Amino acid sequence: QSVLTQPPSASGTPGQRVTISCSGSSSNIGDNYVYWYQQLPGTAPKLLMYKNNQRPSGVPDRFSGSKSGTSASLAISGLRSEDEAVYYCAAWDDSLSGLVFGGGTKLTVL
């Protein structure tokens, strides 16, 4: 059972917009930054979003992040086949004094 809650799966067709949610609590998302990672099959995770809504250089602006209270979300617009991956959210948890992850959302591009 992950501390942060994500839907296990999401899907969309090419060109569509999809949103992946991440729900936490006051000790993690409520009080700290949220980070998002993309993991393609057989590879290490890659940073997609930092400090809630900041994109590292090289990440297309089709990806956007937001946070409100104890929840966060990752939006992908103009969906492409190469976006098919597992997406994880993460945040520091003050109560646990540790980094916590969501269980991951497998995105399928139909």
Place this chain on the structure above:
Amino acid sequence: QVQLVESGGGLVKPGGSLRLSCAASGFTFSDYYVSWIRQAPGKGLEWLSYISNSGTTIYYADSVKGRFTISRDNANHSLFLQMNSLRAEDTAMYYCARDRGWELPEFGIDYWGQGTLVTVSS
């Protein structure tokens, strides 16, 4: 460019020990917090431990506290994870990872190594 290269994984019997290493390059290693994170086969990501840039502040997940020890050698740009009393459930890919914050931690990872596989089985 930032590179993190893990080594030391392999097959070990339950109750055994293993020491993982991570060689860092492409950045000033002593300026950053670093971490170990693992991923069991077909499962999600699990954070294990964080160590400060000086090595004086350390955090552990409850699942490994008392069994795993994180350490670093800034002179040789290396991170280590000593794993004792290994169990079948420790079987996973182990990633070395860098915190995004320069000198002060953000407690968010920006770079990951490719991982080293640890299998605990008799």
